[in-house]
Amino acid sequence: MTATDHDADDLLARARTWLAEDPDPDTREELARLLDADDVKELADRFAGTLQFGTAGLRGELGAGPMRMNRTVVVRAAAGLAAYLKGKGQEGGLVVIGYDARHKSADFARDTAAVMTGAGLRAAVLPRPLPTPVLAFAIRHLGAVAGVEVTASHNPPRDNGYKVYLGDGSQIVPPADAEIAAEIAAVRSLADVPRPDGGWETLDDAVLDAYLARTDAVLAAGSPRTARTVYTAMHGVGKDVLLAAFARAGFPEPVLVAEQAEPDPEFPTVSFPNPEEPGAMDLAFAKAAETDPDLVIANDPDADRCAVAVKGRDGAWRMLRGDEVGSLLAAHLVARGARGTFAESIVSSSLLGRIAEKAGLPYEETLTGFKWIARVEGLRYGYEEALGYCVDPEGVRDKDGITAALLITELASELKEQGRTLLDLLDDLAVEHGLHATDQLSVRVQDLTVIARAMERLRTNPPASLGGLAVTRAEDLTRGTETLPPTDGLRYTLDGARVIVRPSGTEPKLKCYLEAVIPAPTHESLPSAHTKATELLAAIKRDLSAAAGI
Numbered sequence: 001m002t003a004t005d006h007d008a009d010d011l012l013a014r015a016r017t018w019l020a021e022d023p024d025p026d027t028r029e030e031l032a033r034l035l036d037a038d039d040v041k042e043l044a045d046r047f048a049g050t051l052q053f054g055t056a057g058l059r060g061e062l063g064a065g066p067m068r069m070n071r072t073v074v075v076r077a078a079a080g081l082a083a084y085l086k087g088k089g090q091e092g093g094l095v096v097i098g099y100d101a102r103h104k105s106a107d108f109a110r111d112t113a114a115v116m117t118g119a120g121l122r123a124a125v126l127p128r129p130l131p132t133p134v135l136a137f138a139i140r141h142l143g144a145v146a147g148v149e150v151t152a153s154h155n156p157p158r159d160n161g162y163k164v165y166l167g168d169g170s171q172i173v174p175p176a177d178a179e180i181a182a183e184i185a186a187v188r189s190l191a192d193v194p195r196p197d198g199g200w201e202t203l204d205d206a207v208l209d210a211y212l213a214r215t216d217a218v219l220a221a222g223s224p225r226t227a228r229t230v231y232t233a234m235h236g237v238g239k240d241v242l243l244a245a246f247a248r249a250g251f252p253e254p255v256l257v258a259e260q261a262e263p264d265p266e267f268p269t270v271s272f273p274n275p276e277e278p279g280a281m282d283l284a285f286a287k288a289a290e291t292d293p294d295l296v297i298a299n300d301p302d303a304d305r306c307a308v309a310v311k312g313r314d315g316a317w318r319m320l321r322g323d324e325v326g327s328l329l330a331a332h333l334v335a336r337g338a339r340g341t342f343a344e345s346i347v348s349s350s351l352l353g354r355i356a357e358k359a360g361l362p363y364e365e366t367l368t369g370f371k372w373i374a375r376v377e378g379l380r381y382g383y384e385e386a387l388g389y390c391v392d393p394e395g396v397r398d399k400d401g402i403t404a405a406l407l408i409t410e411l412a413s414e415l416k417e418q419g420r421t422l423l424d425l426l427d428d429l430a431v432e433h434g435l436h437a438t439d440q441l442s443v444r445v446q447d448l449t450v451i452a453r454a455m456e457r458l459r460t461n462p463p464a465s466l467g468g469l470a471v472t473r474a475e476d477l478t479r480g481t482e483t484l485p486p487t488d489g490l491r492y493t494l495d496g497a498r499v500i501v502r503p504s505g506t507e508p509k510l511k512c513y514l515e516a517v518i519p520a521p522t523h524e525s526l527p528s529a530h531t532k533a534t535e536l537l538a539a540i541k542r543d544l545s546a547a548a549g550i
Helices: 003-021 025-036 040-046 071-087 105-118 132-142 176-185 206-218 239-249 282-291 322-335 351-359 401-417 422-433 449-460 523-548
Strands: 058-061 094-099 122-125 146-150 159-166 229-232 295-299 306-311 317-319 341-345 363-366 379-384 388-390 435-444 469-476 490-494 497-503 509-518
Touching: 003 025, 003 040, 025 040, 058 071, 071 094, 071 105, 071 146, 071 159, 071 176, 094 105, 094 132, 105 122, 105 146, 105 159, 132 146, 132 159, 132 206, 132 401, 206 239, 206 401, 229 239, 229 282, 239 401, 282 295, 282 306, 282 317, 295 401, 306 322, 306 401, 306 422, 322 351, 322 379, 322 388, 322 401, 322 422, 322 435, 341 351, 351 363, 351 422, 388 401, 401 422, 422 435, 422 523, 435 449, 435 523, 449 490, 449 497, 449 509, 449 523, 497 523, 509 523
Parallel strands: 094 122, 094 146, 229 295, 341 363, 341 379
Antiparallel strands: 058 159, 146 159, 295 306, 306 317, 379 388, 435 509, 469 490, 490 497, 497 509
């Protein structure tokens, strides 16, 4: 027998062992078909390793085998989390479980509840598919020791995921991720994991009602509530909760993008259910052209992100960048007298730091991800450029697309009363602090080695200049900095610009974040500043692409 024959036999044996314990008839049938067809290539892909549990929890394509998201993988993950919690003295503690409307989400939530119950913990499942922020709220509200949200956020329809929170209501960070991963790896067989048929609680609407009552707190008493909106849920779970929050607040009822209003795990009208992706907002813009609202609001499928679009001065609708919305919300909170620390991730615009400094407020930069932003001491407001905003950290210690939508609509209402718009306020901020223009170079790959090669190339031969500006400082963030723990990323400081390069933590993408800061001392100087910024960002993007070999 050759080594290749031996490898194939070993692969088939592992697949048959997996098949024997798989609790899901759908994936059992799928795997049996692959075994019957002797499809070694496809089996090798599914059994090449295991989905890695990290600070994003688990996320991957649905299907049979350890490299896919399925009930076997979820039961093992839940058993690992339960063992970790018990090891930390949380025996008998409450674990709250939420889920979105993707394929298999309800099954994964039920399996998690069964495993927690079997392990001697208490489990409570949200009553139906609800936004991720409701789960993050429920953890703190109910005094849970942990929470699980079954979601793949804005990933493609074929994916699902498993996001873990601890008792403070924020997502896990090292070393908890590695400790949970070690407990998952120690699970020998599903037969060793007790999974009773009942014993957990299915929550009623009381926790949702408490969340909605809390959303009122983000708005100022007596503030104008006149802005009219078009809203899309992007085929996700945001619609009912957002409409309820807007009704409580007294805003005009949002006009819905009907084709995307109801949950649909196939996401039939979009290539990617992410408001940032090309074409995703086309139906919303068409509805806005019909109804002429003051702004367009979109949530991603699990409603933890919030996208905002406005009518430009040319009459065309355009998405605001996450950094623009982040700065607008910050300015609004400062104007309302907010106190506490303003925080953002390193890939977000440096404008937030200038706004906080001018207001005399503490400011912190963190690594990418709300798991880090949420842990900032004394946090009052946090955001990152990927459309994530935390405007009520005492209620939801994570990004929340519902409360962010309320707050931006309040701001639009105040400006409307003054005959102004969000764009007018952005211009004011540019004149006060300099025009902070941001852009992104994002490369989606099939082969992850492309990302590794690009990062290695930049580390070996860092660029001396980008866009005609000298690189004054090149930092390899794997070494950490005085204020940041190590992470896989590179940061280049230029005279009047900044570039950060990093692999995405949740998608097969290399992401490069660009910022140019152009002085704009008067409103009359803004058009030329915008032109200069656009040209500079394009030149930096071109040079960076060449330097990275992408």
